[in-house]
Amino acid sequence: MTITETMLVPNFEDEAETGRKIAIICSKGNLDMAYPGLILANAALGEGVETHLFFTFWGFDMITKSRMHDLKFTPVGNTATHMPMGITPFPGVTGMATHQLKKSIADLGVPEVPEFLEQIVGAGGHLWACRLSADMNHLTDADLYEGVEGIISASDFIEKTAGAQLLFI
Amino acid sequence: MPVTTINNREIHVNDEGFLTEYDEWDEDLAKVLAQNIGIDLTDEHWKVIRFLRDDFKTQGETPTTRRVQTAGGVPTKEQFELFPKKPAKKMAYIAGLPKPHGCV
Numbered sequence: 001m002t003i004t005e006t007m008l009v010p011n012f013e014d015e016a017e018t019g020r021k022i023a024i025i026c027s028k029g030n031l032d033m034a035y036p037g038l039i040l041a042n043a044a045l046g047e048g049v050e051t052h053l054f055f056t057f058w059g060f061d062m063i064t065k066s067r068m069h070d071l072k073f074t075p076v077g078n079t080a081t082h083m084p085m086g087i088t089p090f091p092g093v094t095g096m097a098t099h100q101l102k103k104s105i106a107d108l109g110v111p112e113v114p115e116f117l118e119q120i121v122g123a124g125g126h127l128w129a130c131r132l133s134a135d136m137n138h139l140t141d142a143d144l145y146e147g148v149e150g151i152i153s154a155s156d157f158i159e160k161t162a163g164a165q166l167l168f169i
Numbered sequence: 170m171p172v173t174t175i176n177n178r179e180i181h182v183n184d185e186g187f188l189t190e191y192d193e194w195d196e197d198l199a200k201v202l203a204q205n206i207g208i209d210l211t212d213e214h215w216k217v218i219r220f221l222r223d224d225f226k227t228q229g230e231t232p233t234t235r236r237v238q239t240a241g242g243v244p245t246k247e248q249f250e251l252f253p254k255k256p257a258k259k260m261a262y263i264a265g266l267p268k269p270h271g272c273v
Contacts, residue, residue, distance in 0.1 A: 042234075109239075
């Protein structure tokens with residue numbers, strides 16, 4: 001046991017001082033792949049890291065009002081589910097797998113995608129939508145979750161993330 | 170396990186400085202801990218600190234940011250305002266509890 005003369009105080013300022021920044025690109029639309037980005041963004045925000053989430057391609061579904069409440073998980077082609085692949089395309093299997101995944105996630109106290117995005121925005125996270133994906137799907141700001149700050153192009157993204165750590169999901 | 174001196178009392182802490190003995194904490198100590206990290210405790214802060222203490226007692230672990238919002242009734246945004254940059258860790262430190270381990 002060591003006795004310290006001065007008070008041992010945790011250092012809480014590292015991240016704020018170093019100006020650490022992280023950008024997470026969410027390119028997937030399946031329910032399982034929506035979570036890694038959200039959980040890491042939430043963790044980064046909790047450590048005081050400036051965090052940006054960029055939604056592109058299938059990930060656009062995560063921030064599209066008409067789809068974000070309905071993301072699905074399918075075992076088709078996903079051998080990590082340890083199911084015989086031949087039965088995965090049967091009617092009802094995707095629905096069941098989605099239901100089970102949602103339950104497992106809820107049992108851990110992890111919120112669903114819309115609520116999670118709300119928590120991330122509340123914690124200071126920035127949400128950006130990909131211009132190209134918006135154009136391809138003929139979507140505008142009105143179709144997107146209100147927490148999204150704007151629809152930006154690839155060059156805008158590169159500018160915004162100068163010096164940032166990048167994560168592609 | 171290091172022992173540090175706060176308020177002329179010997180307090181057990183871990184290598185980072187977080188308290189390790191639940192019962193060594195009291196509200197006077199909290200004020201000193203808050204001062205150490207530059208926070209002035211208002212009623213709003215106390216509401217959160219007391220929730221953390223009670224919840225730790227019943228759940229056996231420090232509540233996460235999300236639990237402080239859903240069970241404690243303090244929105245995430247407010248937590249970031251009261252305890253800037255690293256709310257979960259700061260709240261736990263002032264409340265004399267370990268850092269939360271949950272992911273959300």
